[in-house]
Amino acid sequence: MKLFLNGQSLTLTDASGTRHDNVRPVRLFPLTEPRRWISIVGENGRELTCIEDPSLLDPEQRQVLEAAMAKRDFVPVIQRIITIQRASDGHDWHVETDRGSTAFRIETDESIQNLGGSRLVIIDKAGTRYLIPDITRLDRDSRRKLERYY
Amino acid sequence: MPHDLQDASTILLQHAESRLASGERIVAKLQTNLDWNLHFHAGLILLTNFRLMHLEVGVFHEWKLQDVENLVLEEMGATAALHLQTSASLAWHWRLTAGLLKDLESFITRFRELKGSSGLQQESGEDDEDDPFASETISEPKLASKPLLRLLGFSRPWIGLMLCGLGLTVASTGAGLIGPWLTMALVDDVLIPLQSATHEINTERVYRFTVGLLGAAVLTWMLKWATTYVVSRLAERVTSQMRRATFEHLQTLSLSYFNKKRTGDLISRIGSDTDNISLFISIHFIDFACDVLTIFFTAVVMFSINPVLALAALGPLPVVAWLVQWVRVRLRGGFAAASRAWSAMNSVLTDTIPGVRVVKAFAQEQREIERFRQQDQHIFDTNDRVNRTWSFFEPTIYFLTDIGLLVVWSVGAWCVAHEHTTVGVLTGFVLYVGKFYVRLDSMSRFVASAQRAASSAHRVFEILDVKPDMPVNKGTHQVGRLRGEIEFRGIKFRHGNRQIIRGFSLNIAPGEMIGLVGPSGAGKTTLINLVCRFFDVSEGSIIVDGNDLREIDVISYRQNLGLVLQEPYLFFGTISENIAYGRPNATRAEIIAAAKAARAHDFILKLADGYDSTVGERGQQLSGGERQRISIARALLVDPAILILDEATSSVDTETEREIQTALDHLVKGRTTIAIAHRLGTLRKANRLVVIENGLISEIGTHDTLLQRGGAYARLHAAMEDVNHA
Numbered sequence: 001m002k003l004f005l006n007g008q009s010l011t012l013t014d015a016s017g018t019r020h021d022n023v024r025p026v027r028l029f030p031l032t033e034p035r036r037w038i039s040i041v042g043e044n045g046r047e048l049t050c051i052e053d054p055s056l057l058d059p060e061q062r063q064v065l066e067a068a069m070a071k072r073d074f075v076p077v078i079q080r081i082i083t084i085q086r087a088s089d090g091h092d093w094h095v096e097t098d099r100g101s102t103a104f105r106i107e108t109d110e111s112i113q114n115l116g117g118s119r120l121v122i123i124d125k126a127g128t129r130y131l132i133p134d135i136t137r138l139d140r141d142s143r144r145k146l147e148r149y150y
Numbered sequence: 151m152p153h154d155l156q157d158a159s160t161i162l163l164q165h166a167e168s169r170l171a172s173g174e175r176i177v178a179k180l181q182t183n184l185d186w187n188l189h190f191h192a193g194l195i196l197l198t199n200f201r202l203m204h205l206e207v208g209v210f211h212e213w214k215l216q217d218v219e220n221l222v223l224e225e226m227g228a229t230a231a232l233h234l235q236t237s238a239s240l241a242w243h244w245r246l247t248a249g250l251l252k253d254l255e256s257f258i259t260r261f262r263e264l265k266g267s268s269g270l271q272q273e274s275g276e277d278d279e280d281d282p283f284a285s286e287t288i289s290e291p292k293l294a295s296k297p298l299l300r301l302l303g304f305s306r307p308w309i310g311l312m313l314c315g316l317g318l319t320v321a322s323t324g325a326g327l328i329g330p331w332l333t334m335a336l337v338d339d340v341l342i343p344l345q346s347a348t349h350e351i352n353t354e355r356v357y358r359f360t361v362g363l364l365g366a367a368v369l370t371w372m373l374k375w376a377t378t379y380v381v382s383r384l385a386e387r388v389t390s391q392m393r394r395a396t397f398e399h400l401q402t403l404s405l406s407y408f409n410k411k412r413t414g415d416l417i418s419r420i421g422s423d424t425d426n427i428s429l430f431i432s433i434h435f436i437d438f439a440c441d442v443l444t445i446f447f448t449a450v451v452m453f454s455i456n457p458v459l460a461l462a463a464l465g466p467l468p469v470v471a472w473l474v475q476w477v478r479v480r481l482r483g484g485f486a487a488a489s490r491a492w493s494a495m496n497s498v499l500t501d502t503i504p505g506v507r508v509v510k511a512f513a514q515e516q517r518e519i520e521r522f523r524q525q526d527q528h529i530f531d532t533n534d535r536v537n538r539t540w541s542f543f544e545p546t547i548y549f550l551t552d553i554g555l556l557v558v559w560s561v562g563a564w565c566v567a568h569e570h571t572t573v574g575v576l577t578g579f580v581l582y583v584g585k586f587y588v589r590l591d592s593m594s595r596f597v598a599s600a601q602r603a604a605s606s607a608h609r610v611f612e613i614l615d616v617k618p619d620m621p622v623n624k625g626t627h628q629v630g631r632l633r634g635e636i637e638f639r640g641i642k643f644r645h646g647n648r649q650i651i652r653g654f655s656l657n658i659a660p661g662e663m664i665g666l667v668g669p670s671g672a673g674k675t676t677l678i679n680l681v682c683r684f685f686d687v688s689e690g691s692i693i694v695d696g697n698d699l700r701e702i703d704v705i706s707y708r709q710n711l712g713l714v715l716q717e718p719y720l721f722f723g724t725i726s727e728n729i730a731y732g733r734p735n736a737t738r739a740e741i742i743a744a745a746k747a748a749r750a751h752d753f754i755l756k757l758a759d760g761y762d763s764t765v766g767e768r769g770q771q772l773s774g775g776e777r778q779r780i781s782i783a784r785a786l787l788v789d790p791a792i793l794i795l796d797e798a799t800s801s802v803d804t805e806t807e808r809e810i811q812t813a814l815d816h817l818v819k820g821r822t823t824i825a826i827a828h829r830l831g832t833l834r835k836a837n838r839l840v841v842i843e844n845g846l847i848s849e850i851g852t853h854d855t856l857l858q859r860g861g862a863y864a865r866l867h868a869a870m871e872d873v874n875h876a
Contacts, residue, residue, distance in 0.1 A: 028760045047752065
């Protein structure tokens, strides 16, 4: 099994030597275990292979995989909550993330999910996921604001 | 059974016993409770080793045992008839209510045993067997005042906290009384002399009294703070303990309990009723203790200072006591009604919200709004009733306070005029009386809260007092991994008055797949419920791997079961949590493997959060087929020895059915499988098909042999073909 970049797209050669173009990596547990269990999915949406632990790949393969994943990944990590305001349907968040500051709206209280411990994921109206890896490590002010909604 | 009926039958029995010949023994007895015209009338049928006797008051018939050809039972809805056939003709009929059906059946069984053994004596006379279908019953009716005492039982683990709270209450109440006492001295020793200008102004004493008053205020404040803190902590712990105990107890109850209960009612008992109790303990109970103490202390202080004034001040007290009692009685019923109304409203919500699709599809929003409005109106009305009593009560207490003060002022004025007492003492008294009646007022509030808490506690204890009808601890035999051999030995099952399974015998070999076929209501799902031991059989037995199912520990048995239902229920949580429901410690690799085998992996991949995707309360975001595949993965992961498929594919389209079928083929391999299906194609892999009609087996065989026979199965098959080709 071998992964390589073919221009912009990822290509996989499987154990039998068959070549699959335009494959993409998919995390099976994107929230609870993002670093492991990466499925390589073909153009038809079917799984071709599943990599349980990418760290066991050889460095060059790993780099290809990680680059491919980095291109698709978009889970901003919330670092500071500037405001949360109640709106007519749901609430508006204004936050600072590792990818810059942004504003979004979430619809229901169920959009804030606890992933166990003090890890939270927030799903906005458009379906984007925002992560708070550890509530206790947010600053006091942000925690206060969060407390009123979660 | 009503007492008079019981008495009548006892008299009849005594009467019958007096007629017994020597060597004659009663083998079985049956009470009848209706006459020919279906009026209630007590009668008794006795079966002895010689004859059959029938007794009513003033009536006696007998038949020799050898003359009695047969006893035939006829079910007639709410009643049943017993026909006695002699060689000549139909000799007699009896009628009885369906409630006695079980007795009737065992009577007939005894009779057949007796006839079968051709009159040989059998040791089975008095039947005091415990009713295996004894429904969950409340152990004994509790008194209305008792629930509050039982609450104390829940606070036992925190006895230290309780005593601490009590001590603080006494201290803070005592501290509250220092103020008026100091005031009294202030007026008499400082202010009066000052006004009459006979003495020099004593600044030091004024200073001392003011500081003293401040100190008393600060002390009271701090002690009250501590009291409230300690007591609310206690209250939270007690109610949380109560909520948990109630939920834990609910989990031990059988399915039939939940079938009878409304979800909303249970929710409101665990939710709002325990909250009422918490409020009572944390706020009102402590207030009440304070009130009692204050009233007591105040009374003591007042009597010790001036008995005449004290007597005058306490004059209206009996009126208040009477009023409290009057209100208590009226409120008790009111609060119980309010709690019930609240439950009813919750039930409407739990009914309508999950069923919202049906509501909308049939455009019945207005009707649901009306249903809700009615329940809400009910709450409104019951609360109104309580408030009417209430609104009269509170102002009345205030009025009595004013009267009390008036009495103190006038008696006090007379006393001061006749120099029986001083102005300072009078001032102190007025302050004390004010405190006293404020307390009375708050005590009256306690009356309401106590009644509310009592009726709430009663509702919670009602759940706790339900005895599980299927004693989970009855079976103690621990089983590990079963081979999956199931034997039905002449099982019968009766639910209420309905006989659902009427005698079913079948041997299932380990690893065999049995398809259950038959019209709706034939008893297929009941049979499966019996195999899962959601209910116990009324007669006969189910033998699993050589053990009677009733002797096996339920939990260890169910760990061998895998269940896939027509409507897969997914819990709120992620997909991987749902798949691992039966084995929470499964590894991720196992979860993925199960999902792959269940053909669920590919669609899970397409979800934004993969296996971490949250599925809603009922898994709304997934299609029926997808939910079904997750529930198959869930069953696969526990690797059950016995697999039960109840219409697993009937709610999906043919394409999805094919997918699920492939998933199921994985699942049934090497397991004993019992599958119900209306689509006969689902059962193509079954080793044997069992056709059930009216709670009886009508045919057993493979698909081909059954088709050739041209019986019930062939008819079902033909009907299906018709539908498919239409």
